[in-house]
Amino acid sequence: MARANSFNKKEIEKNKQQKRKEKLQRKEERKQQSPSSFEDMIAYVDANGVITDVPPEPRKKEDIDLEDIEISIPRKEVTEEKGDPTGRVDFFDESRGFGFIKEKNSMNKFFFHKSNAEEGISEDHMVTFRLERGPKGMNAVDVKIIR
Secondary structure, three states: OHHHHHHHHHHHHHHHHHHHHHHHHHHHHHHHOOOOOHHHHOOEEOOOOOEEOOOOOHHHOOOOOHHHOOOOOOOOOOOOOOOOOEEEEEEEEOOOOEEEEEEOOOOOEEEEEHHHEOOOOOOOOEEEEEEEEEOOEEEEEEEEEOO
């Protein structure tokens, strides 16, 4: 058994040496090849954004005045309705006397107290309201049922 192990070790070492020689040979071959010049590695981008190996012609360059460049922000469409905002009563607790209204055209929710709302208000009623700043944010007041 001792002989078999030493034979395998010799074979493994022999294979490693062979691989090292092949690697060194490939390295030398790469060194002997003519290196590419820096000019061969440069790429240019033309006026259309296409990558080429030909430098752009300076006389074809178009001059642009700074005054000709227009930068603007598109106008925001006015979606605010005239009058009071509308919404749906998302939550209402009759026993505690408060609720929340979800505004119609946004995800905003506003707190309201039953003292600032019409009698008979309940969840899923469509309402109009006014906003007032309260101690913890905007509150809905003058809450009136539409339907």
